[in-house]
Each structure stands twice: as C-alpha cells, then as structure tokens.
Amino acid sequence: MSAPTTTHVYATSTRLGEVTIEPVDPDRDAGLVQGWLAHPASSYWQMGDLHVDDVREYLAGLAARPAENAWLGRLDGEAVFLTETYDPRVLLDGVHDTLPGDLGMHLLVAPPATPRHGLTDAVMTAVMRFCLSDGGVPAGVPSSVPSGGGTTAGSGQGALRVVVEPDVGNRKIAAKNAAAGFRVLREVDLGRGAHAKRAALSVATRADFAASALGDGFAARPEPVNHQPDPMVATHLTSGHMEHAHRHLAAKALAELAHERLFQPEPDGTARDGDSEGADGPAPDAYRLDLDGVTYRFTARRYALEHWVIDAASIRRTADAGLRGVVDLPVDALELIAELQPLLQVPDALLATYLEELSATLAGAAAKRERELDGTTASVTGLLEAVRTASGTHATAEAFQQVEAAMTEGHPSFVANNGRIGFSLRDYRAYAPERGERLRMLWLAARREHTHLALAADQTEAGHYGVPGTPGELSDAERAAFADRLAARGLDPADYLYLPVHPWQWEHRVAVTFAADVARGDLVPLGPGSDEYQPQQSIRTMFNRTRPERHYVKVALAIQNMGFLRGLSPAYMRATPEINDWVAQLVANDPTLRGAGFGVLRELASVGYTGDVYHRTPQPNPHRKMLAALWRESPVPRLEPGDRLVTMASLLHRDASGASFVSALVRESGVPPEQWLRAYLDAYLYPLVHCLLAYELAFMPHGENLILVLRDGVVRRAIMKDIGEEVAMLGHGALPAGVERIRAVVDDEEKALAIFTDVFDGVLRHLSGILAEDGVLGEERFWALVAETIDRHAAEHPDLGASRPGTGVDLRAARFAHSCLNRLQLRNTLQMVDLTNQSESLIYAGTLANPVTRRER
Structure with a gap:
C-alpha cells in the first residue's frame, strides 16, 4: 500500500515526551538530515558521502514518487529522526510476498550529541503507532483523544502490517525491531553494487506490536486474514513420503533391535538379483527374520560392535497365504513392532504409547522428506556451502542454525525418537526443530517467595535480567513494560522474578x-519477549536468533518424547549453576583440556516456581517439572576468525539423496581421511578420556550435546553443553557440598562404559559405518585411529595408569557390557530411567567385543 500524502501533523505521547511526525520539507530539512547520515552511527544507510544538495535531491525524489514518503519526527519540538514509508509491492517486488495492508518502513534516529537513555525506544514506539494507527483526528484536537494507541492526534497510516529489511549485521536495530514485535521471515539480498546488502526481511502486525515491549497502550484490532496454513492440509502425509518413512524406520528398527540382541536375523540364501561387488566394498549379505506368519528379507552389511547397516529399499515383507502361496505385504514400521511384540515384550499397558511415539516419528520423517525434496531444507551440498562461505559472526550463527534445523535422524540409536506426544499439527509446524521457525518466549512474573533464582558465581540478578543501558536477558523496554503491567494490576514488581515459558507450555499447561x-x-502473564529463538534438536532448548551472542534458554515443555515427559525440575535447577561453575573451572584449569581446545557452555542461571499445590503432594510427580528455565552460554562469543560451528549430530546426517554430511565434509576439507578423523578424535574423544581417567568425570557426549568448531572443514575443538542434568562424578573425588548430587560411584568396569557405551556404541559405531559405507575410510583403520588416540593419552599421562591391563579403567579391554537404550524405552515408554539412580536402571545384553582391544603380536 502507498502511504497517503497528508499535511496533518501526527502526535503521540511517549515516556520521554510528545513525539510529532510531519512530512519532510526537502529545502528546510536537507542540511539536518545530511548531518545525521554523515555520522558513523548511520553507516548502515550507506549514504554518509552525500552532500547537502545530494540529500535535498534524495528527499525531493521521495516526495515525487507515489510509492514512497519521508517524514520528520520531533521530540518535544526538537527534530530527532527521519522515517520513510513505502509500498513494498513496488520496492520489494519479487522479494516480499506482500499482503493487503502492508507498509514498508525505514528509520534513522539522529545520533545525539549527548546520549539520551530511552530515545530510540520512544521513537520506535511513535513510528509504529504512526504506521499502524487508523485515520485518527486532525492536528489541533486535544492530545487526550486516543487514536490507535497511547495518546495521539493526527492521521496515522492505517497499515495492518509493517515491513522492514535491516542489514543483518546491524545487531542494534535487530534488537530494537524485536522489541517492537517484528518477526524475521527470512534473509534476502537487496540492492546492487556498493549499496547491496543482506537483509533480515521482517514484519510486525498490529497484534505483534500491541503485545510487544514497546506497544503498551496500542489498541490492536483483529487480524482480517488468517495467514496460518490450513490445519486440515497435511501435504507431507502422502503414500510416497510415508512409504519412504516406513522403510527408513523399519530398517532402523531391524538394525538397532538386532544390535541390542532382541532377535537375530539369519543368513538367507535368496539374495536379491543384482547384488554384486560395489564401488564401496563387497556386496551386502542377504538376511531373513522369521516371525509368526511373516518373514522379513533384506540385505545388510555388518560392522564392528554388531552394527547393522540395512538397505531400506531391499526390505521385503511376505506372508504365506495358503493356496495363494507367498504374498508380498507393505513394509510398515508400526506393523513390524506389533509383529515383534512377543520378542520386545513391551508392557501391554504401554504398547500403544510406544506405537504413538513411533507414529509421530513416522509423520516427522515424512515432513522432513517433503521439505528436503522441495528445497525448503538444504541438501548436504547446500549446508556445506552455507558453512564454508559464512563470513562474520552473524553469517556463522545463521549457518550454524541452518545445519541445526536440517537434521533428519534424531537420536541415531533410538527407534522412536521423535514422539512429541502433545503436539498438534499446528504445534509441529511452529515448534519442531526441523522446521527452523522462530518463536518468542512468553514471560511470567513469578512471586518471589515461591520462586528460586540460582546464579553462577560471577552473575547477579540485576546483571542477568539487565540494568538500565545494559541489556541482559531483558531489554530496558521489556523491563519497563513488565513493571508497568504489574503496577497496573496493583502489584509491586519487586515482589516478582521473571520466568520465561514456551508458548506451548503456557497454552496447554500454565x-x-x-x-x-x-x-x-x-x-x-506479562506477554511475549522481544527476542526470537530457534528450537534446537533437543526441542526445549532455544537459540537466540535476535542476539546470537546472548544465552540459550532451556524451558519446560511437558510433551512426551523419547521415553520422558520433557519437564524441567525447579529442585534440580537450583544446583545447576554451581555444578556448571565447578565443571567449567575444572576444565579451564586443566592444561590437557586447554591444549585440546575442549570447553563447556555454562548454564549460569536458573529459575523455578514451586508455589503450586503439586509441590505439596506426598509423592513426586511430573507436574513439579513444568515451571522452570535455565540460561546457557552461547558459543558465538567464542568464535575466532575462520571458525565455523556445527552440531556434532551433523556427522551422522544423510540428506534425502543419501549424501552424508561427514563424508562430504572430509572430501571438501582436502585433507586425507585419516588426518581428518585424527583431528576429530583429538577434539572429541581425547578430552573425554582425560576427564574420565583424571577426574572420574563423565558427560553425556551424544551428537546433540556437542558443538564442533571447524576451520577449513576440519574439526579443531569441541564444546560440551547440557552439563547440569547429565554430568556425573563416578568416584570419590572431592566435590563442593552444593555439587554432591552429581556423584554416582561405580566400579571401574562401569566407569569405562562412559566411553564404551556413550562414545563407542552411541556415536563412533554409527560414524564408522557411514565412512565405511561411503568408501571414505575402512572400519579397521577407523578403529585403529581410535586405539591410537587412547594409547597417545596413556603415553602422555602415564601417572593415570590408562589402558594398562588390570589397572583401573581399561579402555583397551577385550569386551565390555552391552548397555541397551531401546530396551530401556521398551520396558517403560513413560520414564526410561530413574534420573536419581541411572546406574541401577540400565539393561545389559551380555558383552560386546571391543574394536580397540589389544591385538596379539
């Protein structure tokens, strides 16, 4: 829409005084605006080299074009900003999907000679009211007459939605836009030559602004059009996508459940036609599994640690139909589990819950495939290009999150790994990590007497939430708005702590x-925060997209997923910052870990509410884990020039074409595969071995919990996260009193499982299979390099007695206990393990041959 020309002066009251907005007079205002543009603070306008005559011509051109208008803004009579409004159908043609009522906006705030706290907030508030308010009343009418928000006079522009496209590198304006309710749609390329920019195309509706920190008092009107996808349309649920999902999940179920020895496929003499020696090694073998009335046949390769790689396309399910002979049946992952039930022995009362998690996993797999095939999710080639070409902090964070959202497999060992029971289709579209959408946390004020805020030793409450002029997790505008909303209800803000909650959690639980x-x-309830977040693979952890250098936030999300209700315990969170401080200090003070570049992301603040009746029941219950949050450091501030970030889960990712991220990464790096793997093991395995042998300290080092720092495609260091809930002291070493809860004393053989189960079986088994299948590195050489890494640590730390037969933790032992993850979920689909005594909850299936055992000479 084109902003109407008007001679009226628009006026509105703000915290700093009365703001007026009037049409620009090019002759009168050119010198003033030229001075603003020439200031270094206005560099993103890319007009600092213009002279006064150039600016006058520029402003006159705006006035002459029907699709654009320029306005001068004053605060209590002093000119302090320029705003431009435009028709995005014209200026953003081909870039923005314009809707009726859209109005584009640019804003230039005068760089003040003396900084004035709150000026930009006041200006943004006034400009948004101006853009979104309807006709209003003429200038001269008493300003007590409301017109669209605050106290206003004069004509607003009547937009339904404001569109902005700031440079992605302009972090200050990104934060200010967020405070006004803008949502980033996507990044786009605008302009040409010297004026080209990568822009964050963003929009704010009337409702977005009204709910924002700067929108208090704005009278939002109902949105005339619902732009959400039709909830009855589920385009991913097609026979083609679902057949692929069924075959993929059936192959995984057969492989992982055979790995856990719940059944044993037998060699089959009826190999499929066409199987022969391949480019990547010998042809797969043929196997069969006979169940009650049904037979499965498939081809597979087997690797160390009883690892199966099954060709999903080869799976054939048949049944004896009597006189009709043997008939083919559809490959159906749900039917497979039902047919395996006598072997799996899922409790009858819980079988339907497991099947529901499996159904959700299938639906998610179909949706992921649809997005890959239509190009919404990048292929491996696209992901590598994004990572390789990222330049600067913002682009690196963007590529990091693009990889995060592209992950399709979930946990590599669990079969039902994307249950998310409780999500509707609309919830899935909004909150599933693979959708890559952004969301805003909703904030609650929680009465202080029932709420506990725990902080790391170097943190303060004021510093955490923010102080005037220094934003923390909340900006000045948010804190002021929240305090006003409490005061309007007759409540004292000093009596409350601020607690973020997931939008789903507010709607369905709180x-x-x-x-x-x-x-x-x-x-x-105080409303949405300003910053936009992207859900991570762990689904209840959010990465700050508005301010990537700020903290992750982890919140309770009471959906059922992979054997647990994904809550967050206030009692557990109370000790989390102290645990993280202790672990971080240990890591920072150890020269071996520093030399390996190993680091941890501290969880440095947590908040939890316990004033509800559920905390006064005789027995613990899931309802006690529904109102808590923690904040974790971002890896972005740790970047050095040339660094790139990827989740370690990406090393196990294959795209819709079957291309492997790790294989492509190795090949693109230009270094020999052995050298690449050695660098990865030095960054990942070596520090974990050291923590175990030097400190009896174990992490939960699966793919979602590690961030890899790449340089030229090679892993240079690893950063561990999710410390507070998943770190364990396995011995009698000294611990601060407040950290004692992480102690879980076990014998040396069970200590070794921190490497054998969590690293060898949980990560390296899968990675070795991918590299071998792709012809990048054979498994024998793979495990030889793993052994070399362990032996190198032993040679460099002879005092730890590492890997000497019969001395303590022996990582080169011949065999180790086979701890089974799916068996845990099958035994109890609602709670796999007792988090207070995880060791006693484990299920073993004999022992596995150690692929790095000592060889007889």
Missing part, C-alpha cells in the same frame, strides 16, 4: 494446570 496460581497473582 493457563490450565496452574490456573489457580495465575488467578491469585502468584503467576502473572
């Missing part, structure tokens, strides 16, 4: 399950 707490004012 507003229902904790309705009494909300009604009595112990929990006060």
